[in-house]
Amino acid sequence: MPRSKEQFEEMRNATREKIHSAAMQLFVHQGFGSTNVQDIADTAGISIGLLYRHYKTxxxxxxxxxxxxxxxxxxxxxxxxxxxxxxxxxxxxxxxxxxxxxxxxxxxxxxxxxxxxxxxxxxxxxxxxxxxxxxxxxxxxxxxxxxxxxxxxxxxxxxxxxxxxxxxxxxxxxxxxxxxxxxxxxxxxxxxxxxxxxxxxxx
The missing domain is CATH 1.10.357.10 (Tetracycline Repressor, domain 2)
Incomplete structure (x- = not known):
């Protein structure tokens, strides 16, 4: 059964929250300059491709x-x-x-x-x-x-x-x-x- 628009939005928001949490943790503990996109994706438990779908940089x-x-x-x-x-x-x-x-x-x-x-x-x-x-x-x-x-x-x-x-x-x-x-x-x-x-x- 295909997902509804609301379900897709919930999944999107859940993914963004994971990214936010992971990025904040890494920026605080490692610093902005020492944190790369792969680190954020790994900490969030998502693929780097999915991260780039939400944030280009x-x-x-x-x-x-x-x-x-x-x-x-x-x-x-x-x-x-x-x-x-x-x-x-x-x-x-x-x-x-x-x-x-x-x-x-x-x-x-x-x-x-x-x-x-x-x-x-x-x-x-x-x-x-x-x-x-x-x-x-x-x-x-x-x-x-x-x-x-x-x-x-x-x-x-x-x-x-x-x-x-x-x-x-x-x-x-x-x-x-x-x-x-x-x-x-x-x-x-x-x-x-x-x-x-x-x-x-x-x-």
Whole structure:
């Protein structure tokens, strides 16, 4: 019995997810330059011909992954700009980061991928370099605004909101690096530890 259009689309999406997962893993652990298309196909468990049906070049795949990561950053900006309690928003965000970090590799790999794309500059990420810088700046600003609002409401500790936002994201980025380096020896700090400098009496 021939497959339906929906079944073909499901198979196509499943294959792309395998490719994305394999590529992120290899880019993070081996670096973009040291990863070839055959490595990605082998890790994904597919033929190189099938990979080329989805992506013509390694750069195209890398750029799509960075696009995905940038979408995530934009979602975070929108989330922080809602009218909910700053304490509630920050607690929910940190809980999600904690859950993602202990249950899988995707968030870790996406954070490192963004970092790699910035460090690569014009070499592999010319399409994204300025965009990522702008989105990162917006995310810092929206987080700092959230912290200021939380300070005014007495939910957050006092301090320079911009500096606190930088520290917050630096700790998350550093934890992603530590998870890759330490592997099974990595212990993810609890949400309470992650926000100890920020939230008053987190519950």
């Amino acid at each position: 390694k750069d195209q795949l890398f750029n799509e992954l960075v696009d995905y990561a940038v979408e995530g950053l934009n979602r975070n900006i929108t989330f922080f700009e809602t009218d909910q309690s700053p304490k509630k928003l920050m607690a929910q965000f940190v809980d999600e980061v904690y859950t993602d970090m202990i249950n899988g590799e995707e968030l870790t790999h996406l954070l490192i991928l963004i970092n790699q794309s910035l460090l690569a500059g014009s070499a592999t990420a010319s399409k994204h370099y300025e965009e990522i810088l702008q989105v990162n700046a917006r995310l810092l600003d929206s987080t700092a605004q959230l912290i200021r609002k939380g300070q005014q409401l007495g939910e957050f500790y006092s301090g320079d909101a911009q500096e606190m936002a930088v520290l917050f994201y630096a700790s998350i980025q550093g934890l992603a690096q530590m998870k890759v380096l330490l592997k099974s020896n990595f212990t993810m700090p609890s949400p309470a530890i992650l926000t100890a400098f920020l939230l008053k009496e987190r519950k």
